[in-house]
Amino acid sequence: MEISYKWLSQFIELPESPDEVGKRLTATGLEVEGIEKIESVPGGLEGVVIGEVLTCERHPDADKLSLTTVDAGTSQPLSIVCGAPNVAAGQKVVVALVGATLHPTHGEPFVIKKAKIRGAASEGMICAEDEIGLGTSHAGVMVLTTDLPNGTPAARYFNLEPDYRITIGLTPNRADAASHLGVARDLKAALNRPLTWPSVDAFQVQNADLTLDVRVEAPEACPRYCGLTITGLSVGESPDWLKQRLLAIGLTPINNVVDVTNYVNHELGQPLHAFDADQIKGGAVIVKTLPASTTFVTLDGVERKLSETDLMICHADGPMCIAGVFGGQQSGVTDTTTKIFLESAYFSPASVRKTSQFHGLKTDASFRFERGTDPNMPPFALRRAALLIQEVAGGVISSDIVDLYPQPISDFTIPVRYRNVDRLIGIRIDRAEIHRILASLDIRLSELTEEGFTALVPPYRVDVTREADVIEEILRIYGVDNVPLSAHLGADSLSEFPETDSDQLQFRIGQLLAANGFYETITNSMTRPAYHEAIRSGLPGEDVVLLNPLSEELSVMRQTLLFSTLETLVYNLNRRQKDLKIFEFGKVYHKREGKYIEQMRFSLALTGNAQAESWQQQGMAVTYHDLAAAVQRVLRTLRIRTYDTQPADTTLFQYGLTYLVNKKPVVSLGLVHPKLTKLVDLKQPVFYADFDWKALVRMYSSKAVFEEVPRFPEVRRDLSLVLDKAVTFEQISRLANQTERKLLRSVNIFDVYEGENLGAEKKSYSVSFILQDPAQTLNDTVIDKTMQRLMTAFERDLGAVIRK
Numbered sequence: 001m002e003i004s005y006k007w008l009s010q011f012i013e014l015p016e017s018p019d020e021v022g023k024r025l026t027a028t029g030l031e032v033e034g035i036e037k038i039e040s041v042p043g044g045l046e047g048v049v050i051g052e053v054l055t056c057e058r059h060p061d062a063d064k065l066s067l068t069t070v071d072a073g074t075s076q077p078l079s080i081v082c083g084a085p086n087v088a089a090g091q092k093v094v095v096a097l098v099g100a101t102l103h104p105t106h107g108e109p110f111v112i113k114k115a116k117i118r119g120a121a122s123e124g125m126i127c128a129e130d131e132i133g134l135g136t137s138h139a140g141v142m143v144l145t146t147d148l149p150n151g152t153p154a155a156r157y158f159n160l161e162p163d164y165r166i167t168i169g170l171t172p173n174r175a176d177a178a179s180h181l182g183v184a185r186d187l188k189a190a191l192n193r194p195l196t197w198p199s200v201d202a203f204q205v206q207n208a209d210l211t212l213d214v215r216v217e218a219p220e221a222c223p224r225y226c227g228l229t230i231t232g233l234s235v236g237e238s239p240d241w242l243k244q245r246l247l248a249i250g251l252t253p254i255n256n257v258v259d260v261t262n263y264v265n266h267e268l269g270q271p272l273h274a275f276d277a278d279q280i281k282g283g284a285v286i287v288k289t290l291p292a293s294t295t296f297v298t299l300d301g302v303e304r305k306l307s308e309t310d311l312m313i314c315h316a317d318g319p320m321c322i323a324g325v326f327g328g329q330q331s332g333v334t335d336t337t338t339k340i341f342l343e344s345a346y347f348s349p350a351s352v353r354k355t356s357q358f359h360g361l362k363t364d365a366s367f368r369f370e371r372g373t374d375p376n377m378p379p380f381a382l383r384r385a386a387l388l389i390q391e392v393a394g395g396v397i398s399s400d401i402v403d404l405y406p407q408p409i410s411d412f413t414i415p416v417r418y419r420n421v422d423r424l425i426g427i428r429i430d431r432a433e434i435h436r437i438l439a440s441l442d443i444r445l446s447e448l449t450e451e452g453f454t455a456l457v458p459p460y461r462v463d464v465t466r467e468a469d470v471i472e473e474i475l476r477i478y479g480v481d482n483v484p485l486s487a488h489l490g491a492d493s494l495s496e497f498p499e500t501d502s503d504q505l506q507f508r509i510g511q512l513l514a515a516n517g518f519y520e521t522i523t524n525s526m527t528r529p530a531y532h533e534a535i536r537s538g539l540p541g542e543d544v545v546l547l548n549p550l551s552e553e554l555s556v557m558r559q560t561l562l563f564s565t566l567e568t569l570v571y572n573l574n575r576r577q578k579d580l581k582i583f584e585f586g587k588v589y590h591k592r593e594g595k596y597i598e599q600m601r602f603s604l605a606l607t608g609n610a611q612a613e614s615w616q617q618q619g620m621a622v623t624y625h626d627l628a629a630a631v632q633r634v635l636r637t638l639r640i641r642t643y644d645t646q647p648a649d650t651t652l653f654q655y656g657l658t659y660l661v662n663k664k665p666v667v668s669l670g671l672v673h674p675k676l677t678k679l680v681d682l683k684q685p686v687f688y689a690d691f692d693w694k695a696l697v698r699m700y701s702s703k704a705v706f707e708e709v710p711r712f713p714e715v716r717r718d719l720s721l722v723l724d725k726a727v728t729f730e731q732i733s734r735l736a737n738q739t740e741r742k743l744l745r746s747v748n749i750f751d752v753y754e755g756e757n758l759g760a761e762k763k764s765y766s767v768s769f770i771l772q773d774p775a776q777t778l779n780d781t782v783i784d785k786t787m788q789r790l791m792t793a794f795e796r797d798l799g800a801v802i803r804k
Contacts, residue, residue, distance in 0.1 A: 001167070001168045001170045001177075001178060002165055002166070002167055002168075002248075002249035002250050003165070003166040003167075003168060003180060003183050003249065004038075004163055004164070004165065004166075004180070004245060004248040004249050005018045005021065005163055005164035005165075005166060006161075006163045006164075006248070007163075007180050007245055007248065007249075007267070008021075008166075008180050008183060008184055008187075010180075010196070010198075011180060011181060011184035011195055011196055011197075012184045012187050012188055012191070012193055012194070012195055012196065013193060014187075018035050018164040018166065019035060021166070021187070022035050022166060024187065024190050024191065025166070025168065025183065025186065025187070027190070027476075027479055027480070027481065028186045028187075028189075028190050028476050028477060029171075029174070029186075029476045030168050030170070030174065030177055030183060030186055031168065031169045032166055032167065032168055032169075033167045033168065033169045034166075034167040035164055035165070035166050035167070036164065036165040036167070037162050037163075037164055037165075038162060038163040038164060038165050038247075038248050039162050040155075040160040040162070040163075040244060041103065041132075041133045041134065041160055042103035042109070042133055043101055043102070043103045043109070043133070044155060044160065044161075044162045045132060045153065045154045045155040045158070045160055046100065046101070046155075047096060047097050047099055047100025047101070047112070048094060048095070048096050048097070048100055048102075048127065048132060048153070048154040048155070049072050049073060049094075049095055049097060049150075049151050049152060049153055049154055050072075050073075050092060050093075050094065050095070050144065050146065050148055050149075050150060050151070050152045050153075050154055050157055051070045051071060051072035051073070051078075051092070051093055051094070051095035051126070051150055051151075052070065052071045052090075052091070052092055052093070052150050053068050053069075053070055053087060053088065053089050053090060053091045053093055053126070054068075054069045054070065054071055054077055054089065055067075055068060055069045055089055056068045056082075056087055056088055056089045059081065059117075059118060059120060061118045061119060062117075062118045064083055064085075065081055065082070065083050065117065065118065065120075066081070066082045066083075066084075066087055067079070067081060067120055068080050068081075068082050068087060068089075068126065070093070070095055070124070070126065071150045072095045072097060072124065072150060072151055073149065073150045073151015073152070074097075074151070078095070078097075078123040078124050079120070079121050079122065079123050080095070080122050080123060080124050080125065080126055081115075081117040081118075081120050081121075081122040082125075082126045082141065084126065084128065084140040084141040085139075085140055086139075086140035086141060086143070087126060087140070087141050091141075091143050091144075092143065092144040092145070092146055093126045093127075093141050093142060093143060093144065094126070094127040094132065094141070094142045094144065094154050095124050095125070095126055095127070096112045096124055096125040096127055096131075096132070097112065097124050098112050098113060098114055098123060098124055099111070099112065099113075100112045102125075102127070102131055102132055102133075103132070103133045104130055104131050104132070104133060105129075105130040105133050105134075105135065105136055106130065106136075112124060112125050126141045127141060127142060128140060128141055128142060129142050132154070134158065144157065163244075163248045165248055165249060165250070168183070172371060173371075173462070173463035174463060175269075175368060175371030175372045175373065175460075175462055175463075176269070176374070176460050176461055176462070176463075178269050178367070178368050178371070179265075179266055179267060179268055179269030179270075180266060180267050180268075181197075181267060181268050181269060182269050185441065185442070186477075188440055189437060189440035189441050189477045190477055192436070192440065198267070198384055200380065200383040200384050200387060202387055203383040203386060203387055203397075204397065205228075205397050205398075205399065205400055205401075206396040206397050206398065207396060207397075207398050208398065208399060208400070209231055209398040210229040210231050210277060210339060210398040210399055211229070211398075211399045211400075212227075212229065212277075212280065212283055212284065212285050212341060212399070212402075213283055213284040213285070214227055214284075214285045214286075214402045214404065215284070215285070215286050215287070215404075216286075216287040216288075216404050217286060217287060217288035218287060218288050218289055218311055219406060219407070220348065220351075221289075221311040221323070221347065221348045221351040222287045222311060222323065222345060222346070222347055222348070222351075223346055223347075223348065223375060223405070223406075223407065223409060224345060224346040224375050224378055224403070224404065224405040224409075225287055225343075225345045225346075225378075225402075225403075225404045225405075226343070226344045226345060226378040226379050226382050226401060226402060226403045226404070227285065227341055227342060227343045227344065227382070227401070227402045228341075228342055228382060228386060228397060228398075228399050228400070228401050228402065229277060229339065229340065229341050229342070229397070229398045229399040230339065230340050230342060230386060230389055230390070230395045230396065230397055230398060231277075231338065231339040231395060231396055231398045232338065232339070232394060232395045232396055233257065233337075233338060233339065233340065233389060233390075233393040233394050233395030234338070234393055234394050234395075235255050235256060235257055235333060235334065235335050235336070235337050235338075235393060236255060236256055236335075236393070237253075237255065237256065238253050238255065238256045238259040238260075238392060239256075239392055242256070242259050242260070242263060242392060243259070245263060246259060246262060246263065246266075249266060251266075255333065255335070256389070256392040256393045257274050257333045257337070257340060257389055257393055258274065258333055259392075260385055260388045260389050260392060260393075261273065261274055261342075261385060262364070263388065264381055264384055264385045264388070265364055265365070265368070266364075267384075268377060268380070268381050268384065269368060269373060269374065269377070270344060270368075270373060270374065270377045270378060270380075270381035271324065271364065271365035271368055271369060271373070272342060272343060272344050272381060272382070272385055273313075273321060273327060273342075273343045273365075274332075274333050274340045274341070274342050274343070275313075275320060275321070275331045275332075275333075275340060275341040275342075275343065276331055276332065276333055276334065276337045276339075276340060277339040277340055277341050278337070278338075278339065279315070279320070279330055279331040280315045280320070280331070280341060281315040281316050281317045281318075282315055282316020282317060283316070284315055284316045285313065285314075285315065285341060285343075286313075286314045286315070286316075287311065287312075287313055287314075287323065287345075288311075288312060288314060289308060289309060289310060289311060289312065290306055290308075290310070290312055290314070290319060291306075291308060292305075292306065292307055292308040293305045293306070294306045294319070296312075296319050296322070296328065297328065297329045297330070298322065298326045298327065298328060298329060298361075299326060299327045299328065299329055299332055300326075301329060304359055306319075306322075307355070307358050309351070309354055309355070309358075310322060310323075310355045310358070310359075311323040311324070311347065311348075311351050311352075311355065313343065315331075322355060322359070322361070323345070323347055323351075323352070323355075324345070324347040324351075324352040324355075324365055324366060324369040324370075325352060325355055325356050325359070325361050325363060325365065325366045325369075326359075326361050326363055326365075326366075339395075339398070340389075342382060342385060342386060342389070344377075344378040344379070344381050344382040344385070345378055346373055346374075346375040346377075346378055346409075347369045347373075349369060349370050349371060349372045349462075352366055352369040352370040353366075353370035354548060356370055371462070372460070372462035373460065374458070374459065374460030375405075375408075375409045375459055375460070376458070376459070376460070377460070378403075379401060379403055382401060383401075409459045410459070411444070411456040411457055411458055411459060412455075412456070412457040412458075412459065412461070412464065412465055413454060413455075413456060413457075414454065414455045414457060414464070414465070414466065414467055414469075414470055415452065415453075415454050415455075415467065416452050416453055416454070416455050416467050416470050416471070417451055417452040417467070418431065418434075418450075418451060418452050419451075419452075420452075420467060420471065421434065421471050421474060424468065424471050424475075425471065425474070425475050425478075425483060426483055427483055427484070429474065429478060433478070434474055437473070437474050437477045437478060438455065438470070438473065438474065440477070441461075441473055441477065442458050442461075443455050443456065443457050443458070443461075443464075443470070443473070444456040455470045457470070502600075502693075502697050505638075505697055505700060506585055506602075506693075508637065509602070509634060509637060509638075510583070510585075512633065512634065512637055513583050513604070513630070513634075516581075516630065516633070517581050518581045518582060518583045518604070518630075519580075519581065519582050519583075520582070520583055520584065520585075521564075521565070521568050521582050521583070521584045522584065522586070523561075523564035523565075523567070523568060523584060523586065524554065524564065525557055525558055525586065525587060525589070526546065526549070526550075526554040526555070526556070526557060526558070527554065527556060527557070527558040527563055527564065528553050528554070528555075528556075528563070529543065529552075529555060529556050530679070531558075531563040531679065532556065532559060534675070534676060534679055535560070535562075535651050535652060535676070537651055538649050538651030538652060539559050539560070539590065540559065540590050540592070540597075541559070541590035541591050541592035541597065542590060542591040542592065543556040543557070543559065543590070543591070544556060544557040544589045544590060544591050544596060557588075557589035557590075558588055558589065559588050559589065559590050560588055560601070560652075560690065561584055561586050561588065561601050561603040561690065562603070562652060562672070562676070562688060562690065563676075563679075563680065564584070564586065565582065565584060565603055565605045565688065566605075566672070566676070566677060566679075566680045566682055566686065567680055568582060568584075569582070569605060569607055569682060569686060570680050570681060570682050573607075573682070573683075573684070578607075578608040578609075578684070579607075579608035579609045579610075579612065580605070580606070580607050580608055581604075581605070581606050582604075582605050583602070583603060583604050583605070584602070584603050585600065585601075585602050585693065586600075586601060586603075587599065587600055587601070588601050599692075599694060600693040600694050601690060601691065601692065601693055602690075602691040602693040602696070603688065603689060603690050603691065604627065604630055604631065604634075604669075604688070604689040604691075605686055605687065605688045605689075606622040606626055606627050606630075606686070606687045606688075607622065607684055607685065607686045607687070608621070608622065608684065609621055609622065610622040610623070610626045621685075622685075622687055623687075624655075624656070624669075624670065624671060624687060626687070627669055627670075627687040627688075627689055628657075628669060630689070631659075631667055631669050631689050634691070635659070635666075635667075638696055638699070638700045639700060639701060639704075640661060640666070640696070640699060640700075642661075643659045643660060643661050643666070644659070644660045644661075644663070644730075645657045645658065645659055645660070645728070645730050646658050646660065648668045648669065648670045649668060650673070651673070652668070652670075652672065652673060652676065652688075652690075653668070653669075653670035653671060653672060653673060653688075654670065654671045654672070654673045654674065655670050655671055656668065656669050656670015656671060657669060657670065661695075661699060664695060665692065666691065666692050666695050666696055666699070667689055667690065667691045667692070668689070668690050669687070669688065669689035669690070670687070670688070671685060671686070671687055671688075672685075672686040672687070672688045708774075710772055710774045711774075712772065712773060712774065712775070712776060712777045712778075713772070713777065713778075714745060714770050714771065714772035715770070715771045715772065715778050715783055716768055716769070716770055716771075717768070717769050717771065717783065717787050718750075718766065718767065718768050718769070719766075719767050719769070719787070719790070719791065719794075719802060720764055720765070720766050720767075720802070720803035721764065721765045721767060721794055721798075721800040721801070721802060721803070722758060722762055722763070722764050722800065722801040722802075722803060723762070723763060723764075723765060723798055723799065723800050723801075724761060724762065724763075724799060725754075725761050725762065725763050726761075727798055727799075727800075729749050729765065729767075731798065732747065732749075732765065732767060732794070732798065733747045735793055735794065735797055735798065736769065736790055736793075738793075739789055739790055739793040740771075740786055740789060740790060742773075743771045743772065743773055743778070743782075743786055744769060744770070744771060744786075745770040745771065745772050746769075746770045747767060747768070747769055747770075748767070748768045748770075749765055749766065749767050749768075750766050750767075750768055751764075751765075751766035752764070752765060752766075753766075764803065769787070769790065771783060771786060
């Protein structure tokens with residue numbers, strides 16, 4: 001948001017520099033992001049002052065030159081050679097001092113230097129209007145009529161002092177500060193200085209020549225609607241002062257009537273709209289909604305189809321304006337307009353926000369309305385704008401103010417206890433200072449006791465609705481920097497803050513996967529209800545349904561990343577990208593027992609070929625084991641090396657596994673069930689893994705244990721085990737590690753065989769065992785005893801037959 005320093009000075013006296021004002025605003029919570037100097041003319045007449053010609057005589061060696069002495073406010077009068085025919089003693093003139101850079105109307109800028117002209121010293125320049133960029137005349141020096149003292153900057157005389165554009169990073173909750181008045185309110189409280197409002201005392205209704213029938217048929221979307229008419233005005237260019245104010249905050253002047261509405265919007269924070277009264281058919285202004293798909297052409301010439309919830313300003317035959325958002329092409333003010341209906345209203349923030357998002361329109365008006373304007377401001381802003389329009393465009397006020405406000409909006413009533421003020425701020429602030437701060441913020445106090453009071457907060461402060469909000473107001477004006485830090489400063493929290501930086505860990509896993517050929521995706525959190533219905537039995541809770549969905553296709557929040565992933569694969573497959581490896585970090589949402597739950601998940605997906613076809617070898621399709629290898633690589637990076645497994649949920653997977661750590665599932669992986677890929681029209685197999693990212697982060701430890709590389713050789717021994725088909729390799733590995741904890745380094749399966757000669761429901765595993773002692777070389781006796789213990793355990797616990 002842009003604020004003009006000079007404009008701000010109209011509301012509150014500001015002897016402070018723009019930089020000092022910026023620091024005070026930042027301290028109150030209105031963070032100043034930048035301050036830019038705005039010059040009315042190039043150079044801003046820097047180094048140019050008002051002077052007085054003390055003496056003037058002809059140059060002895062040049063008929064057209066004069067030798068003058070000039071009092072320019074310096075310690076000694078200046079000797080200046082002047083070539084203007086009209087220069088004379090006693091004149092007040094414009095003097096450019098040595099070192100000043102002048103920007104003439106025509107030609108390049110030049111610097112004033114000390115010089116000798118025909119042997120005479122010249123210590124400056126007496127200027128004509130074209131030489132300082134204020135006109136085109138070069139007939140003679142500018143002769144001024146002024147009582148300003150010599151040495152006064154010329155910019156002050158010409159009212160060309162530079163302005164400063166203050167850029168404020170306005171947070172969404174501070175809608176009250178979206179104007180010069182709003183910013184001045186904060187300065188009033190912070191500087192303990194009075195505020196000066198613009199006067200509307202001169203407002204008066206001059207006749208009743210143009211009275212309209214104004215009605216509000218949707219009061220829930222338009223709680224307050226005001227308006228009046230002005231006739232006999234003349235639309236044209238705005239005066240310089242008005243254009244300079246708008247240009248200072250980055251707005252382009254349009255015409256005097258529209259410029260006034262923009263001026264009042266940025267001055268008071270109250271958007272207004274002017275309608276050409278000749279275009280209001282039937283003499284009626286009606287605030288209502290229209291049927292869905294009604295067409296309407298806005299000021300930008302675009303034909304738009306309305307929704308049934310769009311609030312419209314209409315005449316007797318149709319719409320004129322999208323309320324609080326954008327005007328219509330037919331009813332706007334033009335060069336031929338002579339009478340207007342001027343609107344000032346309070347529209348429901350929810351209504352304006354919904355319409356603005358639906359049409360993709362963001363305007364200065366919608367910016368303020370959708371955050372919440374002051375419901376008490378419309379009549380005052382209307383009077384202010386009417387007087388300004390009369391000043392710049394003429395005309396007479398031709399109707400009483402219509403003010404439709406059936407249910408006035410009350411102040412917020414908030415009980416506040418001093419003990420909570422002291423507790424949250426950390427120090428005891430004098431009670432009288434608390435009262436002063438709140439009063440300066442227009443927060444009235446009632447029911448004052450020794451324990452506290454009731455704060456009556458004006459409705460324009462939409463961000464102050466709780467006791468903590470009132471206390472925050474006290475603190476930001478009192479000044480956070482004024483709260484001393486205790487020597488024993490500490491903090492308590494109900495939350496646990498893990499040492500692990502989740503973002504850094506996510507970045508690390510992303511780098512790992514990218515290095516292994518995966519691409520990261522970011523997808524929409526909204527999805528189709530039909531997807532959830534297909535896997536309802538496997539979902540953790542109820543759907544989170546959007547109150548205002550953009551479409552039926554995107555009306556619920558996703559409970560799984562699966563379908564977002566499948567849609568991404570389909571999108572790429574349709575563009576002939578068939579070999580895909582992708583991953584995503586994203587949130588999922590569900591509702592359980594009336595509570596909304598948000599969780600962070602992490603997914604992997606593979607489809608197509610794991611290895612492209614080449615002259616050396618054929619293409620190889622991805623398999624479950626490619627996915628499992630990627631999953632295990634992620635787990636190893638997170639230092640999770642031991643886990644149990646169980647079959648994955650068949651709602652999602654045709655086959656697969658779920659890995660559990662401490663009996664809690666951390667990842668499920670497998671082949672996505674064909675009925676689910678069919679839902680998104682995906683015609684090739686997809687292998688998918690779904691991680692519980694929060695659980696993984698919680699289990700991760702940054703601590704590492706380092707061991708010396710063993711100096712003694714390892715030994716390999718192989719066994720062939722005939723087992724029931726139900727026995728998994730994980731059971732073999734776990735039993736082996738439980739049986740031999742000291743020497744066993746790893747277990748690996750290198751062959752699986754099934755055949756009739758083994759018997760029904762039997763299979764054979766060929767398993768290798770790596771043994772190593774870090775302290776000595778293994779001998780045959782130790783190796784044989786170790787292998788015998790393993791074989792005994794396999795026979796006893798797994799029913800294995802050892803093939804020898």
